[in-house]
Amino acid sequence: xxxxxxxxxxxxxxxxxxTLTCTFSGFSLTTGGMSVSWIRQPPGKxxxxxxxxxxxxxxxxxxxxxxxxxxxxDTSKNQVVLTMTNMxxxxxxxxxxxxxxxxxxxxWGQGILVTVxx
Amino acid sequence: EIVLTxxxxxxxxxxxxxxxxxxxASQSINNFLAWFQQKPGQAPRxxxxxxxxxxxxxxxxxxxxxxxxxxxxxxxxxxPEDFALYYCQQRSNWPRTFGQGTKxxxx
Numbered sequence: 001x002x003x004x005x006x007x008x009x010x011x012x013x014x015x016x017x018x019t020l021t022c023t024f025s026g027f028s029l030t031t032g033g034m035s036v037s038w039i040r041q042p043p044g045k046x047x048x049x050x051x052x053x054x055x056x057x058x059x060x061x062x063x064x065x066x067x068x069x070x071x072x073x074d075t076s077k078n079q080v081v082l083t084m085t086n087m088x089x090x091x092x093x094x095x096x097x098x099x100x101x102x103x104x105x106x107x108w109g110q111g112i113l114v115t116v117x118x
Numbered sequence: 119e120i121v122l123t124x125x126x127x128x129x130x131x132x133x134x135x136x137x138x139x140x141x142x143a144s145q146s147i148n149n150f151l152a153w154f155q156q157k158p159g160q161a162p163r164x165x166x167x168x169x170x171x172x173x174x175x176x177x178x179x180x181x182x183x184x185x186x187x188x189x190x191x192x193x194x195x196x197x198p199e200d201f202a203l204y205y206c207q208q209r210s211n212w213p214r215t216f217g218q219g220t221k222x223x224x225x
Contacts, residue, residue, distance in 0.1 A: 037214075039162075039216075046205065046216055046217070046218045046219050047154075047156075047162065047205055047207075047216040047219075048216065049207070049213060049214040049215060049216060052214070060212045060213060060214075061213065062213045063119055063213055096161055096162075103150075103209045104152060104164060104167040104168075104173075104209070105152070105154075105162075105164060105207070106164050106167075106173060106174075108161035108162060108163070109161065110161055111161055
């Protein structure tokens with residue numbers, strides 16, 4: 001059974017760095033074709049793809065946020081971490097992690113709402 | 119970056135009717151298009167991948183078609199649980215992108 005769960009702070013202040021952890025089970029990031037993605041959704045708005053890390057440790061980022069994002073993995077802990085620097089109120093959103101198997105986001109976590117406010 | 123444009127923004131239909139949702143890409147994405155369904159307060163669910171392949175457990179009333187830049191999600195006969203938001207996503211180029219969504223609402 002594949003599960004993913006996002007964890008991290010619910011509230012961050014402007015200019016702070018956000019660190020989100022995706023803890024997963026039911027698959028391994030050492031398996032060929034396996035990746036984990038991060039996607040976010042501001043309240044009432046559309047989904048926005050952020051980043052992906054694959055089994056080869058290749059990483060891809062959304063162009064507009066590339067300088068602020070870092071994705072990494074710890075295969076021994078079955079975790080993927082996303083950091084976003086210099087947070088702003090416009091970054092308020094629900095952040096999802098998803099299993100990406102052969103490039104399809106087939107299982108998603110429940111999401112975590114992150115509010116950026118002073 | 120590939121831009122996906124979904125239409126219409128809102129589709130008002132009755133249960134039992136056929137729903138046709140459109141997704142147009144700013145350049146050819148071959149068949150690398152997926153569709154997701156999202157209900158309020160829930161994470162998105164993968165419905166269709168690679169234009170026309172149904173994900174595990176997705177009912178046959180959901181079908182996808184298209185090629186190049188124009189794609190369609192069809193729900194053959196709307197069930198009450200199908201009234202939701204639908205997003206398309208391309209995986210042809212980095213970065214991945216989503217459309218802005220189509221809301222299927224009860225008429």
